[in-house]
Amino acid sequence: MSSRSPTTDVTRVDLPAVPEEILAYYARGKEDARIRRGSGRLEFWRTQDVLRRLLPAAPARVLDVGGGSGVHAEWLARDGYEVELVDPVPLHLEQAGRLPGVTVRLGDARELPADDASRDVVLILGPLYHLPERPDRLRALGEALRVVRPGGLVVAATINRHAALHDLLRKERYFDQAHRARTDEVSTTGRHGADGGLFTTAYFAEPTEVPAEFSEAGLVLEGQYGLEGVAWLMGGVEQWLDDPERREAVMSATRRIESEQALLGASGHVLTAGRRRP
Numbered sequence: 001m002s003s004r005s006p007t008t009d010v011t012r013v014d015l016p017a018v019p020e021e022i023l024a025y026y027a028r029g030k031e032d033a034r035i036r037r038g039s040g041r042l043e044f045w046r047t048q049d050v051l052r053r054l055l056p057a058a059p060a061r062v063l064d065v066g067g068g069s070g071v072h073a074e075w076l077a078r079d080g081y082e083v084e085l086v087d088p089v090p091l092h093l094e095q096a097g098r099l100p101g102v103t104v105r106l107g108d109a110r111e112l113p114a115d116d117a118s119r120d121v122v123l124i125l126g127p128l129y130h131l132p133e134r135p136d137r138l139r140a141l142g143e144a145l146r147v148v149r150p151g152g153l154v155v156a157a158t159i160n161r162h163a164a165l166h167d168l169l170r171k172e173r174y175f176d177q178a179h180r181a182r183t184d185e186v187s188t189t190g191r192h193g194a195d196g197g198l199f200t201t202a203y204f205a206e207p208t209e210v211p212a213e214f215s216e217a218g219l220v221l222e223g224q225y226g227l228e229g230v231a232w233l234m235g236g237v238e239q240w241l242d243d244p245e246r247r248e249a250v251m252s253a254t255r256r257i258e259s260e261q262a263l264l265g266a267s268g269h270v271l272t273a274g275r276r277r278p
Contacts, residue, residue: 018088018108022130025200026089032069041241043269046227046254047125047157048075050271054153054222055081060120063147065109065140066127070096077101081121086112109140117149124156132191132203134213141217151278154219155271158205162187163268170233207264210272219274226267229254233266 034040051072055062058080064073067085069092077083077100085096086107097104107113109127122144131137144154164186168174174183186192192202211221231237231250240246257263264270 019201021194022200023089025194025197026068027091029091029095032071032095035068035071039238042228042232042237042250042254044071045247045251046258047072047269047271049251049255050225050227050258051076051123051155052079054155054273056120056153061118062121062123063112063114063119065107065112065122065124065144066130067096067123068092068126070099070102070104072123072125073102074099084114086114110136110143112143112147114147116146117152119147119152120149121153121155122148124154126157128156128210129159129202129204130200132201137203137213138217141213141219145218145276148276150276152276153222153273154214154275155273156210156214158207158210158270158272159202160265160267160270161190161204161206162265163204164192164199166233166266167268170235205270207261207270210270214272214274218276220277222273222275223259224264225258225271225273226260226264227254227258227269227271228267229257229263230266232268 035044059082061082062076062084064076064083064085067073067087068089070085073083073085073096083101084103084105086105087093087096088106088108093104093106096102105113109124109131124140124144127140128137131140141154141156148154164183165174168179168183173179182195186204190204190206192199192204194200207224211224214221231254237250240250
């Protein structure tokens with residue numbers, strides 16, 4: 001499929017329903033700027049940092065599932081990987097389809113438009129935390145297993161169970177009783193509802209849940225990596241990231257503790273890596 005014609009497959013893909021509030025949230029087009037220039041910069045740079053250590057050498061075939069506007073597909077293609085991005089949001093396909101070396105396709109993590117064992121790597125860097133029901137997450141992981149070659153790599157991102165509590169406390173919104181009640185409920189159940197634009201329907205996972213879901217789907221766990229550590233909770237982090245020398249110190253510090261089991265839950269996001277058996 002041409003990267004310049006991202007919507008020509010619409011009538012031929014039988015997609016499971018994606019909740020309208022999720023589509024509407026991402027149709028606002030704010031996610032690209034958040035990750036590249038806003039509060040998601042540390043998440044972005046650390047995802048890149050971890051993936052560059054995990055991925056096989058280029059040119060390998062990478063399927064970027066739920067890849068959004070192509071923030072990761074862009075640098076992967078620049079590094080020499082053969083990248084196809086799958087996403088259910090038309091705006092994302094339009095944005096990613098303009099990136100050199102990136103092909104795009106309309107699709108859903110639970111029903112991938114890709115052949116069996118056709119990719120060396122499958123990245124699921126967003127979809128799992130928009131699938132509140134465990135059977136849907138297992139279906140998405142099962143699809144990744146189907147599509148990746150024997151011995152191939154699957155990497156998925158999840159939002160940590162207490163990320164909202166940490167974030168709202170850091171931003172002083174936790175002192176508002178209404179915010180506090182909603183946030184405490186998320187910390188208890190993991191289920192985040194659409195909240196008037198701050199975020200949308202999501203599931204915030206305990207780090208220990210994800211390896212069990214990988215295993216049940218048939219993937220062999222390889223490792224877990226906390227992306228932001230505790231750095232994202234510190235008041236000066238945005239200014240630190242603007243300074244190249246301090247940014248590298250922050251990256252080094254978070255890298256040092258990225259797989260410490262006792263600290264995984266402190267990060268806002270965790271990457272979990274696994275492989276299809278050879």
